[in-house]
Amino acid sequence: MKHSSANDLQDLQYFGEYGGVNPSISDSSTYTFLSAKTMFDTFEGNTEGCYLYTRHSSPSNLYLGEAMAALEGTESANVYASGMGAITAVIMQLCNAGDHIVSSRTIYGGSYAFLKNFLKKFNIPVGFVDITDINAVEATITSKTKMIYCESVSNPLLEVADIEALSALAKKYNIPLVVDNTFAPLSIKPAALGATIVIHSLTKFINGTSDCVAGAVCGTKDFCLSLKDVNDGAGMLLGSTLDSMRAASILKNMRTLHLRIQKHSANALFLAQKFEADGFQVGYPGLTSHKGNAIMKRQINAAYGYGGLMTMDVGSLDRANAFMELMQTEKLGYLAVSLGFYKTLFSAPGTSTSSEISVEEQMEMGLSNGLIRFSIGLDSDIERTYTMMRSCMERLGIEGKKQVLV
Numbered sequence: 001m002k003h004s005s006a007n008d009l010q011d012l013q014y015f016g017e018y019g020g021v022n023p024s025i026s027d028s029s030t031y032t033f034l035s036a037k038t039m040f041d042t043f044e045g046n047t048e049g050c051y052l053y054t055r056h057s058s059p060s061n062l063y064l065g066e067a068m069a070a071l072e073g074t075e076s077a078n079v080y081a082s083g084m085g086a087i088t089a090v091i092m093q094l095c096n097a098g099d100h101i102v103s104s105r106t107i108y109g110g111s112y113a114f115l116k117n118f119l120k121k122f123n124i125p126v127g128f129v130d131i132t133d134i135n136a137v138e139a140t141i142t143s144k145t146k147m148i149y150c151e152s153v154s155n156p157l158l159e160v161a162d163i164e165a166l167s168a169l170a171k172k173y174n175i176p177l178v179v180d181n182t183f184a185p186l187s188i189k190p191a192a193l194g195a196t197i198v199i200h201s202l203t204k205f206i207n208g209t210s211d212c213v214a215g216a217v218c219g220t221k222d223f224c225l226s227l228k229d230v231n232d233g234a235g236m237l238l239g240s241t242l243d244s245m246r247a248a249s250i251l252k253n254m255r256t257l258h259l260r261i262q263k264h265s266a267n268a269l270f271l272a273q274k275f276e277a278d279g280f281q282v283g284y285p286g287l288t289s290h291k292g293n294a295i296m297k298r299q300i301n302a303a304y305g306y307g308g309l310m311t312m313d314v315g316s317l318d319r320a321n322a323f324m325e326l327m328q329t330e331k332l333g334y335l336a337v338s339l340g341f342y343k344t345l346f347s348a349p350g351t352s353t354s355s356e357i358s359v360e361e362q363m364e365m366g367l368s369n370g371l372i373r374f375s376i377g378l379d380s381d382i383e384r385t386y387t388m389m390r391s392c393m394e395r396l397g398i399e400g401k402k403q404v405l406v
């Protein structure tokens with residue numbers, strides 16, 4: 001499998017309005033036309049190269065879109081005011097009332113709630129499946145299915161989707177494979193593996209500073225333009241437009257993404273290996289004990305590793321809560337949802353980001369309430385972090401089951 005590196009992103013070069021090394025920020029909601037005829041043509045859909053109104057597009061948003069397309073190796077990309085803004089626009093663009101969707105059952109809580117609850121308003125039923133079971137995915141496809149939806153690495157259980165196998169299936173039934181790649185930027189390039197549309201919550205690793213929400217849709221030029229269509233584009237009409245100021249700041253943060261991902265991955269791998277050796281129940285796709293390890297290994301660009309997310313099951317919600325509170329007191333990170341920050345973030349998904357999923361469904365998918373999700377930070381001395389985390393665990397009597405070697 002050929003992987004393009006970060007080079008595409010590296011090769012983007014800008015000359016701002018006054019020759020600046022950063023593009024100028026477009027600080028306007030509306031744009032002038034030199035002729036009335038051009039304005040008419042623009043509304044007729046010939047919007048190429050023209051700025052009309054910022055909900056449609058703006059120079060700053062196009063620059064960020066260009067960087068996202070370079071990152072994911074797609075023809076084009078649009079940016080949105082949030083990851084959910086990107087996800088909902090794609091779904092509403094691809095599906096009409098009466099259509100059907102096949103989705104992974106282990107996805108971000110907001111995406112799950114939208115698919116399971118909100119789409120009822122539009123009579124769009126969703127078949128939720130174990131995405132790692134290709135036969136089950138195929139069995140769920142009906143003549144009405146308009147898309148297969150999954151996350152490259154799932155939230156919060158870090159299940160790894162076999163994107164090549166899923167894309168072969170999608171091609172067989174002539175439907176798009178839509179992959180949310182928020183957990184694995186640079187490590188996995190879903191489009192190179194056959195995905196039709198790649199979505200990101202830029203809020204997480206890509207921006208990396210936990211100071212805004214934003215999203216992106218990467219795909220063909222035609223699909224990205226269709227989302228912007230003034231008459232029936234879901235992006236244009238649902239209106240989750242990213243502010244140009246934010247687009248500019250996210251673009252600047254993206255330039256260190258390759259360095260950050262390498263550090264997040266190296267730190268997470270270090271901790272995962274240590275805690276597993278200590279006998280704790282750790283989930284990390286870089287561990288051979290992880291169910292998705294072989295698929296991940298085949299799909300990733302090794303230079304960027306297995307990502308910054310790790311889970312640990314400490315047995316009960318009370319213990320998880322006590323551990324997280326103590327880690328926060330010891331300045332090891334924040335008891336907070338989200339991911340991709342320079343400090344480690346931890347939360348108990350069962351009672352937070354996945355609380356949209358019923359307790360019974362959580363049990364079924366293996367989401368126990370002692371599970372802590374960690375987004376490992378950019379700690380400069382990860383050995384010290386490990387020692388400090390172990391000391392928190394000792395103070396709370398959280399012990400691992402030492403492996404007995406025979």
Ligand SMILES: *Cc1c(COP(=O)(O)O)cnc(C)c1O
Nearest residue numbers: 082083084108182201203213214
């Ligand atoms: C956070 C997240 C989203 C939603 O993104 P927002 O920017 O919060 O709207 C979607 N998918 C995944 C995997 C996420 O982690």
